[in-house]
Amino acid sequence: MVSVFTLTKQALTSLAFALLAQGFVIPGGPENEKRNGAGFVSLDFNVVRDAPHLNTTHVNTSDHNLASHAAKFVPLTLDNLGPTYVANITIGSNKQPQTVQIDTGSSDLWVFDIDLECENGLSCFGDGSRFNPKTSTTFESLGTKFSIEYADHSTSEGTWAKDTVGFGGISITKQQFADVNLTSSTNAIMGISVVGSESHQLGYDNVPITLKKQGIIKTNAYSLFLNEPEAATGQIIFGGVDHAKYSGSLIEEEIQTTVPQRLAINLNELNFNGTKYNISTPALLDSGTTLTYLEKNVADSLAAKVGAVWFPLPTGGAYVLGCGAGASGDALFTFEKGAAIRVPMSEFYYGQGLCTFGVQPIPEELGISALLGDNFLRHAYVLYNLDANTISLAPVNFTDKSDIEAI
Ligand SMILES: *[C@@H]1O[C@H](CO)[C@@H](O)[C@H](O)[C@H]1NC(C)=O
Ligand SMILES: *[C@@H]1O[C@H](CO)[C@@H](O)[C@H](O)[C@H]1NC(C)=O
Ligand SMILES: *[C@@H]1O[C@H](CO)[C@@H](O)[C@H](O)[C@H]1NC(C)=O
Ligand SMILES: *[C@@H]1O[C@H](CO)[C@@H](O)[C@H](O)[C@H]1NC(C)=O
Ligand SMILES: *[C@@H]1O[C@H](CO)[C@@H](O)[C@H](O)[C@H]1NC(C)=O
Ligand SMILES: *[C@@H]1O[C@H](CO)[C@@H](O)[C@H](O)[C@H]1NC(C)=O
Ligand SMILES: *[C@@H]1O[C@H](CO)[C@@H](O)[C@H](O)[C@H]1NC(C)=O
Numbered sequence: 001m002v003s004v005f006t007l008t009k010q011a012l013t014s015l016a017f018a019l020l021a022q023g024f025v026i027p028g029g030p031e032n033e034k035r036n037g038a039g040f041v042s043l044d045f046n047v048v049r050d051a052p053h054l055n056t057t058h059v060n061t062s063d064h065n066l067a068s069h070a071a072k073f074v075p076l077t078l079d080n081l082g083p084t085y086v087a088n089i090t091i092g093s094n095k096q097p098q099t100v101q102i103d104t105g106s107s108d109l110w111v112f113d114i115d116l117e118c119e120n121g122l123s124c125f126g127d128g129s130r131f132n133p134k135t136s137t138t139f140e141s142l143g144t145k146f147s148i149e150y151a152d153h154s155t156s157e158g159t160w161a162k163d164t165v166g167f168g169g170i171s172i173t174k175q176q177f178a179d180v181n182l183t184s185s186t187n188a189i190m191g192i193s194v195v196g197s198e199s200h201q202l203g204y205d206n207v208p209i210t211l212k213k214q215g216i217i218k219t220n221a222y223s224l225f226l227n228e229p230e231a232a233t234g235q236i237i238f239g240g241v242d243h244a245k246y247s248g249s250l251i252e253e254e255i256q257t258t259v260p261q262r263l264a265i266n267l268n269e270l271n272f273n274g275t276k277y278n279i280s281t282p283a284l285l286d287s288g289t290t291l292t293y294l295e296k297n298v299a300d301s302l303a304a305k306v307g308a309v310w311f312p313l314p315t316g317g318a319y320v321l322g323c324g325a326g327a328s329g330d331a332l333f334t335f336e337k338g339a340a341i342r343v344p345m346s347e348f349y350y351g352q353g354l355c356t357f358g359v360q361p362i363p364e365e366l367g368i369s370a371l372l373g374d375n376f377l378r379h380a381y382v383l384y385n386l387d388a389n390t391i392s393l394a395p396v397n398f399t400d401k402s403d404i405e406a407i
Contacts, residue, residue, distance in 0.1 A: 007320040026401050039218050039406035041168040041211065041239025043229040045087035045102055047226075083374070084187060085226060085234060087359065089167040091177070092136030098188060099129045102236055103288030104263055104384065105371075106191030107206050108148060108199040109165070110156055110178035119184040129188070133179055139163045146178035148199045150288075151366055156183040160200065165207065168238075172210045176200075177349035189288070192222065194386055196261025208386065211238050219407050221385040224287060226378045228398045229347065237404060246394035250280065251339035254387045256282040259368055261306060263384060265391050266336035266369050270294070272302055273329035273345060281369040285382060285391060289373035291350070300361070306348065312335035319357035323349050331375065339393040347375040383407075 091111060098111045114132040133139040142160035158180035165175040180188070195203040211217045217239025225233035225245050235242070241250070247335050253265035259282045267278060267283035279299050293299070295368045299319070303310070308321035327343040348358030358375045362368065381393040385407070 039216075039217055040237055040404060041170050042235055042240065043087050043089075043168045044235050044236040044405065045085050046099075047232055047234060048085045048086050052323070056126050056352065062327050063180045076269060083290075085374070086187060087167065087190070087236070089190065089382075090171075091131050091165055092133075092163050093138040095166055096131055096136065097129055098131060099187070100190040101187040102224075103189050103191045103286070104193055105197075105284060105286035106148070106150070106286045107193040108146070108178060108200075109190045109207055110146065110158060110180045111188040112183065113158060113179045113181040115181050117182050117363070119182060119306075122199065124188070131179060133161065135162075136163055138173070139178075140174070142176070146180070146199065148178075148353075150185070151363065154183075154185040156180045156185055156189075158182070163326065164212075170211075170216050170336050172207070172214050172216065175207060175210050176204045191288075193263055194261050208238060217406075218387065220321055220387045221383065221407055223381065223383045224328075224377065224379055225396065226374060229378060231398070240404050240406050241383050242381075242404045244399055244403040246347055247397045248390035248394050250381070250383055251335070251337055251378060252392045253335050253339055253389045254392055255391060256388075258282060259284070262368070263386075263391060264368065264370075267333060267372070268336055269332075269334045270298070271332040271334070272305065273331060275301075275305060277301070279370060283370035284368060285372050285377060285384075287374060287377055290375065291373050292359050292376050293366075293371040293373070294359055295369045296361040299359050302359050303357055316363065318360055321349070321355055321357050323351060323355040333372070335393065339380075341376065341380045341393060341395060343376055343379045347378070 032213065061361050079276040084101055086101050089098050089100055090096060091098050100111065107208070111131045112129065114130045116130060133141065140162045144160045145157070146160050147155065147157045158178045158205045160176065160289065161179050162174045164171050164173050165177065170230045190207060192206065192208050195206065195209070198204060198206060205213060208220045208222060212220045218241055221243045222236055225235045225242065256264045256266060262284055264282035264284045267279045267281060268278050279294070279298065301321040306321060308319040311317055327346045327349055331343045331345070331348070332340060333343065335341045359390060362371055379396055380393045381396045
């Protein structure tokens with residue numbers, strides 16, 4: 001079992017005990033797929049939120065002493081699942097539609113097989129898309145076992161295979177991926193990180209590398225635009241950058257080799273609503289993780305500042321707080337080479353009634369000190385350049401306009 005950093009939605013699901021939460025997809029815009037043939041390919045994704053399964057009847061949000069009441073109140077009432085970023089791709093000669101979560105924290109593409117079983121009776125249906133290898137004439141099983149475990153302990157097992165993968169009007173052939181028939185994950189995943197974090201011992205060409213090798217893009221690079229918290233769609237552009245979607249200039253930070261085979265850059269400082277924290281550590285920018293995770297002493301201090309209390313659970317626990325209070329202000333993340341991203345305070349409150357705090361202590365077993373998830377990433381336009389070993393960031397501009405350049 002290969003472990004990767006991404007704390008998928010499962011981390012929060014288990015926190016809420018809301019294991020049967022149903023997903024729904026907010027319809028996308030009219031242009032789902034576009035490609036202008038100029039050396040890049042853009043892939044729109046849907047922002048999927050869980051259907052409301054709120055039951056706030058027994059949460060007293062005006063009660064500041066949450067800790068003492070938490071054990072009684074919390075389990076059935078937390079609704080703290082952040083949005084998930086999923087895209088439509090196709091697999092097979094017959095272009096079978098698959099919905100996959102775009103994950104910069106892992107490197108493997110895997111989809112649900114038609115005979116999928118959910119581990120432990122969990123709900124793992126996602127949007128219901130399934131792959132049937134028997135109906136694709138280009139399917140080739142590699143016969144070897146795939147297994148992966150994400151940082152939230154969600155797991156998937158299946159068989160390595162190769163087939164045609166399509167999206168955004170292009171297709172790549174003989175792409176290695178895993179056909180999963182046993183999972184505890186709610187989403188299939190398309191990991192787009194580096195070869196070193198693949199769950200195959202020998203490594204292989206993952207989707208961004210194949211896009212380059214098969215001439216679709218010139219550079220193994222992609223730009224991520226998660227869009228506003230309430231938006232229905234966002235976009236990732238492989239091999240290109242959309243200059244309309246940020247303000248100021250993109251500042252290039254170096255991918256840190258001290259965190260081998262991960263997409264981490266040096267985070268210098270966090271100014272949390274006026275209080276400065278000297279972070280000085282590589283931070284992973286992970287689209288597959290909903291919240292932000294920092295070293296325990298920093299997370300503890302931030303939690304104290306906003307009045308969050310620790311709610312212990314068998315799976316580890318989390319800082320929780322009342323949702324309404326104090327959502328004004330912001331947090332400014334400053335990186336080594338000067339990139340600076342401002343995140344509104346509202347991004348640190350997840351849920352309704354009783355909220356999960358947007359910064360949690362990073363699990364020690366991950367061996368890293370900082371992981372910036374979707375609540376950070378929504379406020380940056382992020383160009384990951386895996387060939388140049390850089391990640392460039394600028395404050396995002398939430399706009400429909402686009403000015404895409406191939407890189
Ligand atoms: C993905 O496919 C579904 C079902 O066809 C569609 O409703 C949705 O708009 C598509 N999303 C994107 C981002 O293309
Ligand atoms: C919410 O919880 C209360 C108390 O446990 C229960 O009586 C009520 O039926 C629940 N409501 C829903 C919609 O589940
Ligand atoms: C909620 O908590 C506040 C403060 O502890 C208390 O004054 C109030 O009576 C509680 N309300 C309910 C409905 O329990
Ligand atoms: C999953 O696939 C493997 C390898 O083909 C097979 O041994 C196993 O029985 C399958 N499991 C399920 C639940 O279908
Ligand atoms: C954001 O984009 C819009 C539309 O292109 C533009 O008018 C506006 O000036 C941009 N804002 C910033 C802060 O760059
Ligand atoms: C922050 O911490 C680092 C490492 O401990 C140290 O080198 C640096 O001088 C500190 N910066 C500030 C502004 O205190
Ligand atoms: C952030 O600072 C502003 C101004 O000092 C204050 O009004 C607001 O309550 C603070 N927000 C939080 C979450 O502490």
